[in-house]
Amino acid sequence: MxxxxxxxxxxxxxxxxxxxxxxxxxxxxxxxxxxxxxxxxxxxxxxxxxxxxxxxxxxxxxxxxxxxxxxxxxxxxxxxxxxxxxxxxxxxxxxxxxxxxxxxxxxxxxxxxxxxxxxxxxxxxxxxxxxxxxxxxxxxxxxxxxxxxxxxxxxxxxxxxxxxxxxxxVGEFHKTYVSQWNLIETNKKVGVMYPNDADGNAIRANLAPLLAKDGFTIVDPGAYETGTTDFSSQIALFKQEGVEIINTFPIPPDFATFWRQAAQQGLHKQVKIVQVAKTGLFPSGVEALGSLGVNLASAAYWHKAFxxxxxxxxxxxxxxxxxxxxxxxxxxxxxxxxxxxxxxxxxxxxxxxxxxxxxxxxxxxxxxxxxxxxxxxxxxxxxxxxxxxxGPIIGTQWVKAPEGSKFALDYVVTENATDPNVPVAAKLLPYNG
Missing domain, CATH: 3.40.50.2300 (Response regulator)
Structure with a gap:
């Protein structure tokens, strides 16, 4: 009642x-x-x-x-x-x-x-x-x-x-992602996981074509619904196509489900850059992934280094x-x-x-x-x-925090194409390095 x-x-x-x-x-x-x-x-x-x-x-x-x-x-x-x-x-x-x-x-x-x-x-x-x-x-x-x-x-x-x-x-994402992804040598094959929501649909329609023009091959299994619990078909496609970059805009529960399944099926060993928007923004969402969260790439619309x-x-x-x-x-x-x-x-x-x-x-x-x-x-x-x-959004990465830190992860700036006033403090590390 x-x-x-x-x-x-x-x-x-x-x-x-x-x-x-x-x-x-x-x-x-x-x-x-x-x-x-x-x-x-x-x-x-x-x-x-x-x-x-x-x-x-x-x-x-x-x-x-x-x-x-x-x-x-x-x-x-x-x-x-x-x-x-x-x-x-x-x-x-x-x-x-x-x-x-x-x-x-x-x-x-x-x-x-x-x-x-x-x-x-x-x-x-x-x-x-x-x-x-x-x-x-x-x-x-x-x-x-x-x-x-x-x-x-x-x-x-x-x-x-x-x-x-x-x-x-989208213009800032495009500039940042190209700058970030060129920091590591890859085959430029990008597996995208864009949800069927306002963010995902805008990114699919506007960002993916720009990345393709810059020489990245976009492997898109299609929009997924929020709350999806089985990503096996997407993971199989990414493995088959040999993607070395993952780009996704999920809510935290969806990425956790996807990336744990990806690890179980061996995709995490194949990729060199995992670029996560939305879920990759905050320490809580990344820490929840345990060791799978280390070296996830992200992007910051603000960083304390601004x-x-x-x-x-x-x-x-x-x-x-x-x-x-x-x-x-x-x-x-x-x-x-x-x-x-x-x-x-x-x-x-x-x-x-x-x-x-x-x-x-x-x-x-x-x-x-x-x-x-x-x-x-x-x-x-x-x-x-x-x-x-x-406004700007700058390339970042979640890395293991230095010894003695109160927190498990450190959030470091790896590129600054959209605001050169922000100091770059770290080199982008390959996810599977």
Whole structure:
């Protein structure tokens, strides 16, 4: 029997009742809810539990850092505003993400929305904001899956007025992967495992053809469904074709299943580079593989070696990583800087707005935003589309940590084609070396 606290992919009944109580009462009397004119309310939505929880694992710490920096308010245009950040967990559910966004918009009266990590979070939140006329800024998903995945066409004007996205795209993946893969001699045969989701479909349509033009032979067994438990046919094809590079964009459980089966069937001895997006981002997902995780190649949209400070908090990359490790006892992850960069860029837009309480003014400020965050430059003035600011992603690898380290693995930078300001610290090692 369903009770008030039972979730079915969305908000609980109790949450929905609580969220709508004030608004319902106001509407009964024919009035709209009033919100404080001297308080800026910023919504923040991310996946902190569920299959995508790795992306949200560090968000609590980043929120603490941001709230501390804003505890005395923020001065904009000679006026000091209090700041309230309303953070919500999608539980990795796209439907819930959209519901949360609507609640923050309709019942909480937010002035701006920030959304982070994966299409399952960002796209439904962006769609809700676009429909409601609320400025929204997001990061951490391929921008093509955000822009084209929401219905924009490459040969038509942008259909979006309120929603903006910054960060890596297919062009950055292409540049990084070619740079990374050329560091080791291979036969250039790439076995790709692209899932049937927004990320996988965007990568298959846009990245694979670019890699083929650069002389890589793409061996594609076709899109697999999330939750697949048997990858025998894909593994057999990769073995038959003699692939020496694996490239995949899976969620953690799927890669763990695939790569353990690959090891059982001997594929891991054949490949020289295993380039893993999504699952390869965070130490928890790699450590779970045991010895099979050592020397997995990855890519970082932020690394503590990035030579930039947070424009909002002033913290450096090393200080942010060290602070998290001290507070949590866990290893730093690249999501720390990515999430903080979203607050950097979002509050830079609020500061530059003629009136931060005007949604039109904030949207206009986003459209001309050109700033530097802890993750690098964010610039909406130079395309490729008005609502998109591409950003770097750099080649990395998970290697055995030095003796005496608190953690099993070390995350090292192996190439920097998309941001030469980031120092390269290690040589890419062959997976089966």
């Amino acid at each position: 369903t009770n008030d606290m039972t979730r079915k992919g969305g908000l609980t009944r109790r949450e929905m009742l609580a969220a709508s109580a004030v608004t319902s009462a106001a509407l009964a009397f024919g009035i709209k809810p009033a919100f404080a004119a001297d308080t800026l309310k910023v919504g923040f939505i991310s996946p902190r539990t569920g299959p995508l929880a790795g992306f949200g694992e560090t968000d609590g710490y980043v929120l603490d850092v941001v709230r501390k920096a804003l505890e005395k308010g923020i001065e904009i245009g000679g006026k000091t505003y209090a700041v309230e950040i309303l953070d919500q967990d999608t539980q990795s559910d796209p439907s819930r993400a959209g519901q949360l966004a609507k609640d923050l918009i309709n019942n909480q009266g937010i002035d701006m929305m920030l959304a982070v990590s994966t299409p399952e979070t960002i796209n439904p939140v962006s769609d809700a904001c676009e429909a409601a006329g609320v400025p929204c800024l997001s990061t951490v998903m391929p921008w093509e899956a955000w822009y084209f995945g929401r219905g924009a066409k490459p040969d038509q004007p942008s259909p979006f007025k309120w929603t903006y996205h910054f960060g890596f795209g 030579p930039y400070n947070s424009s909002l908090t002033g913290v450096s990359g090393p200080a942010l990583a060290d602070g998290y490790e001290a507070a949590s006892g866990k290893q730093w992850t690249q999501q720390l800087g990515a999430t903080l960069s979203l607050f950097d860029a979002g509050f830079a837009a609020l500061k530059a707005a003629s009136d931060p309480k005007s949604k039109d003014a904030v949207a206009k400020s986003l459209s001309t935003l050109n700033t530097v965050t802890i993750a690098g430059k964010v610039d909406f003035t130079s395309g490729p589309f008005p609502n998109v600011s591409p």
